[in-house]
Amino acid sequence: MKLTPIRAIRKFCLWCCVGNAMEVRECTAVDCPIWCYRLRKRKVFPKPALTPMKAIKAKCLNCSGFERKEANNCPFFDCPLFGYRKGRRPGVGSETPQLSMGFSPRMGIPATINKEENTNG
Numbered sequence: 650m651k652l653t654p655i656r657a658i659r660k661f662c663l664w665c666c667v668g669n670a671m672e673v674r675e676c677t678a679v680d681c682p683i684w685c686y687r688l689r690k691r692k693v694f695p696k697p698a699l700t701p702m703k704a705i706k707a708k709c710l711n712c713s714g715f716e717r718k719e720a721n722n723c724p725f726f727d728c729p730l731f732g733y734r735k736g737r738r739p740g741v742g743s744e745t746p747q748l749s750m751g752f753s754p755r756m757g758i759p760a761t762i763n764k765e766e767n768t769n770g
C-alpha cells in the first residue's frame with residue numbers, strides 16, 4: 650500500500666504516541682504542523698493553512714531546528730515523513746526513492762544522495 654502524505658502523517662503520529670491511537674486523537678499540540686491531519690482525515694474543518702505535504706515540510710523543518718539543509722539531508726530514512734520532507738512527492742523533481750507502507754531501509758541512504766541538493770526546499 651502506498652504511503653500517501655496523510656498515511657505518512659498518521660504513521661508518524663502513532664510513532665510519536667508509542668502506538669496509542671487514543672493519545673493521537675487526544676493530542677493537544679495544536680502548534681504541531683501536522684496536527685490537523687493526525688487522524689488520517691483528508692477533509693479537515695476549518696480548512697488548514699497547509700496541505701498535508703506542506704504540513705510535512707513544516708514538521709520536518711521544525712524537527713531539524715528550522716535548518717532547511719538539515720531537513721533535506723535528514724538521515725532518518727525510516728521516518729514515515731522522510732519521502733515528503735521537501736514538501737513534494739518522492740520521485741517528482743527529486744531523486745528520493747518512492748516509499749510504500751512496506752518501505753525498506755535498503756532503498757537508499759539520503760545523506761549521500763542529497764549532497765548536492767538545492768537547499769531552498
Ligand code: SF4
Binds near residue numbers: 663672678
Ligand atoms: S500532531 Fe504532532 S505532537 Fe501530536 S501526535 Fe502528531 S506528531 Fe505528535
Ligand code: SF4
Binds near residue numbers: 712719729732
Ligand atoms: S523525515 Fe527527518 S526531518 Fe522529517 S520528521 Fe522525520 S526525522 Fe525529522
